[in-house]
Amino acid sequence: MLITQSVSFEYNKDNQFEFPDLNVPEGTDLLILGESGVGKTTFLHLIAGLLKPKNGSIQIGETDIAQLRGKQLDTFRGGHVGIVFQRAHFIQSLTLEENLEMVRFLANKPQDSHQIREVLDGLGLLDKLKSYPRQLSQGEQQRASIALAVINRPKLILADEPTAALDDKNCFRVIELLKRQTVKTNSSLIIITHDQRLKSEFPVSVTLPAIQSVSSIN
């Protein structure tokens, strides 16, 4: 599903990165661990096509997203990649249902109210369909951000520190919800985090080294 090779990136000469090669088959999960500042979010943004690598290839399915530009890239991402951001990105003037409709619209997907209800139901948010983002608790917002990420049934779900602000109970609940969603659609799930609690939940993990060098999945 995802193959990265020799991916490097630089913000400037003080912040240069070489990332491990990844090979994540369809339907499998991967945890990417690393200390603060080693480039976890940067790597996730490269995989999502939000940043362009300096060198290397990032293949999602048959497509090297490092080669896509503009609208092509946006449409590809909208249809194939779901991102659970550190902080949820909602349109505050729209209800949760309308936010989800917007995500489908932006990916050129037909509206499907059954799909929206099914996803919200799976996340325990069906009664929040008509709520505005500000009316949701922090935990509900976290779950709603998972809904935004999975509504288009992407084959690749990327999550940036989805549990950092959560207590143990909610941490494992969010992981369970993410895993359940990926099983439903046979998607691959990649979580980047410094949250060591997640290690026991994922058989495969890779740690980004403090001193950047290329390594591979252990």
Ligand SMILES: Nc1ncnc2c1ncn2[C@@H]1O[C@H](COP(=O)(O)OP(=O)(O)OP(=O)(O)O)[C@@H](O)[C@H]1O
């Ligand atoms: N836009 C930017 N311009 C310049 N440097 C940046 C930029 N974004 C991030 N950096 C630097 O790149 C390094 C890696 O940042 P990144 O956010 O990828 O780390 P991280 O491992 O996700 O950290 P954390 O766990 O604290 O979120 C940091 O030193 C950061 O200051």
